[in-house]
Amino acid sequence: MDTPAVEVEEISRVFEPRKKPPVVALEGVSLSIPTSEIHGLLGPNGAGKTTLVKILSTVLLPTSGRARVLGHDVVEETRAVRPLIGIVFGGERGLYWRLTGRQNLEYWGALYKLSARDTKARTQRLIERVGLAERADERVETYSRGMKQRLHLARGLVGDAKVLFLDEPTTGMDPLAAREFRTLIAELRNEGRTILLATHDMVEAETVCDRVTLIDRGRVVATESPRTLGQVISRFQRIDVEGVDRPVLDEIRALGGVSSVTEADGGARIEIDEEGATSVVLGRLVDAGATSVKTSLPSLEEVYVQLIGDRGLEI
Amino acid sequence: MRAFLAGFGIEMRLIRAAPDALIPLVTTPLFALIFLAIVRESGRPDLQPDALMAPVLMTLWWIALQNAGNMITGDRWQALLEPLLATPASLASVLLGRIVALTCLGLVSFFEVWAIGELVYGVAIPFEHPLPLVLTLLATALATAGVSVAFAAVFVLTRNAYTFTNSLSYPLYLLGGVLVPVAILPGWMQPVSSAIFMSWSADLLRASLKPPSIDDLWQRLGTVVLLGAISFLIGRAILFHVMQRMRAKGELAAA
Numbered sequence: 001m002d003t004p005a006v007e008v009e010e011i012s013r014v015f016e017p018r019k020k021p022p023v024v025a026l027e028g029v030s031l032s033i034p035t036s037e038i039h040g041l042l043g044p045n046g047a048g049k050t051t052l053v054k055i056l057s058t059v060l061l062p063t064s065g066r067a068r069v070l071g072h073d074v075v076e077e078t079r080a081v082r083p084l085i086g087i088v089f090g091g092e093r094g095l096y097w098r099l100t101g102r103q104n105l106e107y108w109g110a111l112y113k114l115s116a117r118d119t120k121a122r123t124q125r126l127i128e129r130v131g132l133a134e135r136a137d138e139r140v141e142t143y144s145r146g147m148k149q150r151l152h153l154a155r156g157l158v159g160d161a162k163v164l165f166l167d168e169p170t171t172g173m174d175p176l177a178a179r180e181f182r183t184l185i186a187e188l189r190n191e192g193r194t195i196l197l198a199t200h201d202m203v204e205a206e207t208v209c210d211r212v213t214l215i216d217r218g219r220v221v222a223t224e225s226p227r228t229l230g231q232v233i234s235r236f237q238r239i240d241v242e243g244v245d246r247p248v249l250d251e252i253r254a255l256g257g258v259s260s261v262t263e264a265d266g267g268a269r270i271e272i273d274e275e276g277a278t279s280v281v282l283g284r285l286v287d288a289g290a291t292s293v294k295t296s297l298p299s300l301e302e303v304y305v306q307l308i309g310d311r312g313l314e315i
Numbered sequence: 316m317r318a319f320l321a322g323f324g325i326e327m328r329l330i331r332a333a334p335d336a337l338i339p340l341v342t343t344p345l346f347a348l349i350f351l352a353i354v355r356e357s358g359r360p361d362l363q364p365d366a367l368m369a370p371v372l373m374t375l376w377w378i379a380l381q382n383a384g385n386m387i388t389g390d391r392w393q394a395l396l397e398p399l400l401a402t403p404a405s406l407a408s409v410l411l412g413r414i415v416a417l418t419c420l421g422l423v424s425f426f427e428v429w430a431i432g433e434l435v436y437g438v439a440i441p442f443e444h445p446l447p448l449v450l451t452l453l454a455t456a457l458a459t460a461g462v463s464v465a466f467a468a469v470f471v472l473t474r475n476a477y478t479f480t481n482s483l484s485y486p487l488y489l490l491g492g493v494l495v496p497v498a499i500l501p502g503w504m505q506p507v508s509s510a511i512f513m514s515w516s517a518d519l520l521r522a523s524l525k526p527p528s529i530d531d532l533w534q535r536l537g538t539v540v541l542l543g544a545i546s547f548l549i550g551r552a553i554l555f556h557v558m559q560r561m562r563a564k565g566e567l568a569a570a
Contacts, residue, residue, distance in 0.1 A: 015565050054565075059397045061562045083403045093394035096325070098332035103325075110321030111404040139332070159402065 003071040005163050005194035006033040006056060011065035013051050013218075025051040027218040028065070033196060033211075035070075035162075038189050040209035040226070041198040048218040049198035050089075053165045056196065057087045069163055083112065086161030088152045090168030097141040101132050101151050104140060105158055112159035119158075126154040131180065145172030153181070157188075164188065167198045182208045237278045242267040243291030252281055267292070318404035322412025336417060339377040343424040344431040346370035350494060351436055363438050364524040367428045369494040371452075372517055374424035375459050376491075377484060378417050383463035384470045384480040386410060397567050400558065407464055407551035414463045418456035425452060441524050447532055448523040454536050455516040458543025462512065465550030471557050492517045512542035 008031040015023045026048045033039045041049045054060035056067055058078045066073060072080040095104050102123055109119035127136045130150040140148060149172055156164055166185075170178040185195060185208050199205055205212050206226040214221040249268050253261045257277025262269045272278050278295065285293050330336055350366035387410070390396040400406060432438035442448065466483070473479055488494070490504060491513030497505055508514040515538050522529045529535075561567045 013565075054397070054568075057397070057401045059400050059562060059567050060565055061559075079403070082401055085401065087398055087401050089394065089397070091394065094398055096329065096393075096395070099325075099328055103328050107321055107325045107328075108398075108402070110317055110324065111399065111402040111409070113317045113403055155398070 002035060004032045004068075005035045005037070005070055006031065006039075006196060007068045008032070008052070008056070009066045011052070011055060011062045011067055013048075013055065013060070014063045024218050026055075026062070029215070029218070029220050031213055031220065031223065033194060035194050036189055036192050037210045038185060038195045038197060038208050040205035040212035041196060041215060042200065042202065042205045042212050043215040043221075044200055046217075047200075047215045049200075049215060050167050051218075052215070053087070053089075053167045053196065053198050057085060057165050058082060083159065084162045086156035086159055086164045088156035088164070088166045088169050090149070090152075090171040092145055092148050092172070095140050095148060095151060095155070098139060100137050100139055101143070101147075101154075102127060102136045104151065105154055108155045109158045114159075122158060122160075126157055129157075129184070130154045146174055146177045149173050150177070150181070153184070162193060164193055164195045165198075166195060168200070169197070170199075170201065170204060178204070237272045237295055239270040239272065239278070239281060239285070240267060240294045240296070241270065241285055241290050241292065244268070244285060244288050248284070248288040252284055255280060255284070257281075316408075318408035319412035319415075321404065322409035323416045324412075326413040326416035330416070330420065336382050337378065337420060337423075339374045339381070340421070340424055340427065342377075343370045343374045343427045346373060347428040347431045348435060351432065351438065355436065363432070363436075364441055365494065365496075365521050367432050367438070367440060368517070368520045368524070370428055371422075371424045372455065372491070372493045372513060372520070373484075373488060375418055375421040375456060376487060376513065378421040379414050379459045379463040380466060380480045380484060382417050383410070383414050383467040386413060386467055387471045391567065394568060400562075400567065405551075406558065407468075407547070407554050410464050410467055410554070411460055411547060414460040414467075415457065418459045418463075421459075422452055422456055443526050444523040444529055447519065447529055447536075450536055451516060451519040451523060451539070454539040454543075455513070455520075458512040458516070458539050458546070461543035461545075461547035461550070463550075465546045465553060468550045468554035468557050471554075471561075487511065487513060490514065496521070510542070512539050512546070515539045515542070 008029055011026055011029045012024070013026040015025055017023065029048070029052060041052065043049050051060065055062050056069060056074055058074050058081050061075060068074065069081045070084055072084070074081050096107070105123040105126060106119050109123055114122065127133050130153055132147060132150055132154070135143065135147065140151065143151065149169060153166075153169060156166070170181055173181060182204065185197070189195060197205070197209060209226055211223060212226050213223040246263070249261050249263065252258055252270060255277065257272055257274030258270060258281060259273040260271045270281055272281065282293065282295070347367055347370045350369055351363060354360070354362040354366045387396065390399060399409065429440050432440065470479060489500075490508045491511050492500070492508060493513065496518065497508040497514045500508065515535055519529070519535050519539070
């Protein structure tokens with residue numbers, strides 16, 4: 001059996017800020033990512049995504065547990081891990097703003113011990129690949145946020161990484177650039193690279209990832225393909241309705257697949273937790289002459305609450 | 316070596332983009348004028364070469380320490396430290412390359428004092444032993460960088476590196492015999508001075524500007540380089556432990 005690109009076993013991380021109670025960022029996280037997979041790490045802000053990415057990138061030590069990249073321990077074998085990985089953290093920082101994009105990349109290339117000639121050649125290829133050729137010799141401080149993100153990505157690739165850790169890489173990109181970025185991610189996978197993509201963007205995860213791990217409050221909630229995950233989430237629809245009487249709401253409350261009916265401000269919110277129940281409820285509401293009916297999916301966080309509340313952490 | 320060159324190259328480019336790291340070069344001529352005025356007013360023209368060399372050593376040290384003190388902290392605030400540590404490059408080698416770039420540029424101060432001496436007082440630098448002079452300046456630039464790596468590592472642990480860089484300079488100027496030779500300092504200070512590379516540099520610089528032949532040139536030059544190298548190795552070890560501590564505490568990234 002092939003060595004997994006990333007293997008995480010019961011990783012925990014507790015931060016102990018001064019004069020504040022300890023913060024559990026990760027608690028018993030396990031994960032295995034085969035080579036050439038785009039794996040999404042999906043969760044709200046503060047879920048522990050960045051903490052996990054940092055541990056795998058060797059820049060943060062776990063409190064307990066083990067993690068390996070291509071078979072090398074990220075704590076004990078940092079020298080073996082570092083040439084194999086590339087990291088892209090989100091945000092505008094992480095670049096020398098007073099230097100040009102090309103100068104930034106040449107510096108990072110040299111840090112990966114490339115020869116001067118290889119560094120220049122690879123820099124040029126990456127600049128073209130991420131669409132910065134026209135602005136490569138201008139200072140980074142003149143770049144838009146999206147351009148800086150593309151430069152971040154090029155920096156992550158300059159060492160020819162086998163495993164890429166991307167933390168919110170499309171933050172600040174316009175929709176077109178984000179779409180091009182996702183195409184690029186798929187190309188990188190086709191080249192045999194493994195990508196761990198931490199994001200809170202559900203659409204991004206669904207679009208590019210082969211599998212997705214839902215993470216919340218430092219715990220893995222689920223690891224599934226996006227399609228399976230989408231089905232799980234779509235079960236938990238909700239309906240906001242106005243203009244129906246209480247007896248109708250009581251009748252709906254008794255229907256199968258309806259988890260709750262909450263009345264407020266002359267209307268009501270109906271929560272559905274079973275596939276197929278939505279159409280039944282909608283039919284009954286229309287028959288009852290509802291003046292306004294709106295269906296929506298709950299937020300990811302709300303799905304987490306549903307999942308954890310209903311089935312514990314066994315998913 | 317590649318990491319060293321990467322550090323050297325990036326610092327040169329950063330300075331070209333924003334030369335504020337070289338501000339101490341602005342003060343070099345001022346110190347040269349002050350010291351020259353003092354020795355001339357005291358009727359000691361024989362000390363004029365000493366007065367010219369002191370600002371060169373002070374500038375080298377100031378440039379190196381001031382920038383080294385903030386190098387890691389600055390990278391941390393710009394979110395550059397984590398990606399740097401995640402590369403295969405040695406952080407200490409990158410730092411050394413960056414500081415050597417600064418000290419090499421700091422050698423411009425030699426030409427500044429040469430010019431100011433000639434232009435203001437008509438005092439020429441007596442090039443009695445030009446090769447030892449050049450070698451001493453280069454060895455001093457390297458040793459200064461090595462020692463600065465050690466300080467850079469320690470400064471990461473402090474909240475205000477500026478305070479330390481300012482207050483550390485003056486004891487070093489004194490114990491390093493920058494203007495006043497160590498031989499005329501109080502006796503108890505002399506053993507301490509001999510452990511400071513700059514005291515060897517300062518003595519060699521002064522000797523290379525005077526007619527008598529220089530005793531034990533290679534040994535003394537070697538001592539300058541050796542003390543710098545030992546400091547660098549100590550700095551590298553400190554840096555490793557500081558980075559381990561920051562990895563453990565999650566302090567590599569600034570909020």
